[in-house]
Amino acid sequence: MSDVQTVATLADAARQMGADSAYLGGGTVLMRDVNAGTAPSRLVRTTDPALGEIRALGDRVVIGAGVTMAQILAHRDLDFLHPVARLIGGPQVRNMGTVGGNLFAPHPYGDFAVALLALGAQVTMAGASSGSARPIDxxxxxxxxxxxxxxxxxxxxxxxxxxxxxxxxxxxxKGVSVMSIAVLAPQSGGRIQGARVAWGAMASGPVRGQAVERALDGQSLDSTTIERAAQVATDGLSPPTDPLATSWYRQEVAGVHLRRLLQSMGGR
Ligand SMILES: Cc1cc2nc3c(=O)[nH]c(=O)nc-3n(C[C@H](O)[C@H](O)[C@H](O)COP(=O)(O)OP(=O)(O)OC[C@H]3O[C@@H](n4cnc5c(N)ncnc54)[C@H](O)[C@@H]3O)c2cc1C
Known part of the structure; x- marks a missing residue:
């Protein structure tokens, strides 16, 4: 069994972390380890209200690490993330599972992290790297x-x-991912500028699809560009084999799903 220590702030929690401790978010991943007897002997959690805050600052939104998928779905400023949160687990998981926990959830989980990676999120930490924001990459x-x-x-x-x-x-x-794909393709003058593509369940954790980004950048989102992007979908990736799908299968279907996603974003 693990002992649970509850502290007032995230900074306190960071100070309490040691070799045989783990931070407890919503617990949808970690509590399974507790039940299996494989969790660290000490779990640290906090009641810090700041972790549950969502703040819109102009065109930027700050989401506390303790915000749950259900809270994302209930917030109108986060409508662009609703299609992501809606596909994570069932209602119980969405009521407990947090944004912070999703960044560290093991393969094949991490769908929300995939979306944040494509969006180029900045992450603020408490603890050793507290203060300054770090790129999610x-x-x-x-x-x-x-x-x-x-x-x-x-x-x-x-x-x-x-x-x-x-x-x-x-x-x-509500099944877990064979793969997930997130694409940010901002356009200027009809051309994509600064594409960011992220894959989930195609590596040990969320990864950028840099070959696809190169195929999109500077192009219009038309059928030729989409076809080129689909052809290089898995360049540089070595997808894992697991009970959901083989590496071969993931490589075979990645281009098909990328093509469908890009077409749904208005590609002709
Ligand atoms: C039935 C079921 C279905 C699921 N389906 C999906 C799915 O479709 N897609 C998906 O992506 N996930 C899925 N999950 C996994 C999980 O529910 C989510 O990834 C969730 O977002 C994890 O958040 P949590 O707060 O519950 O994490 P926890 O279990 O609390 O923690 C997970 C890990 O993250 C660390 N952690 C948590 N918060 C922080 C923090 N603020 N800072 C640093 N480390 C932190 C913990 O120490 C731990 O290592 C599913 C889980 C279950 C049980």
Whole structure:
């Protein structure tokens, strides 16, 4: 069994973290380890109200790490994230599972993190790296050895039609991901500028699809561009084999799902 320690602030929680401790968010992942007897001996949680805040600042939104998927769905400023949150687990999981926990949820979980990666979120930490915001790319890369606890994530609201998300699962509507894809394709003068593409369940954690980003950047979102993007969908990726799908299957269907997502974003 694990002992649970409750502290007042996230900074206190960060100070309490040690070798045999884990931070407890909504617990939808961690409590399974507790039940299996494989969790660390000490779980640290906080009642810090700041973690549950959602603040809109112009075209930017700050989301506390303790915000649940259900809270995302209830917030009108986060409508661009509703299609993502809606596809995470069933109602009980969405009522408990948090944004912060999703960044560290193991494969094949992490669908919300995939969306945040494509959106280029900035992550504010408490603990060793407290204060300054870090690009989500860095936080996800270091997620096996996180340097502190996540306090909040900040994203820029995407312009209309520039952001899309697709989740492929065998059981609808709440199966876990065979893969998930998020695309941010802002356009200027009819050309895509600064594309960001992220894949879920195609590596040990969420990853950028840089070959697809190169295929999109500077192009209009037409059928030729979409076809080129689909052809390079898995370049640089080595998808895992797991009980949901083989690596071969993931490689075979990735281009098909990317093509459908880009077409749904207005590609002709
Ligand atoms: C039946 C079921 C279905 C699910 N379906 C999906 C799905 O479709 N898509 C999906 O993405 N996930 C899914 N999940 C996984 C999980 O529910 C979500 O990923 C959820 O967002 C995890 O958040 P949590 O707060 O419950 O994490 P927890 O279980 O509390 O923690 C998970 C990990 O994150 C760490 N952590 C939590 N908060 C922080 C923080 N603020 N800073 C640093 N580390 C932190 C914990 O220490 C732990 O290592 C499912 C889970 C279940 C049980």
């Amino acid at each position: 860095d936080v996800l890369r270091d997620r096996e050895r996180p340097s502190g606890l996540v306090a909040s994530v900040e994203v820029q609201r995407p312009s209309a039609g520039s952001f899309g998300f697709r989740k492929v699962s065998r059981v609808k509507p």
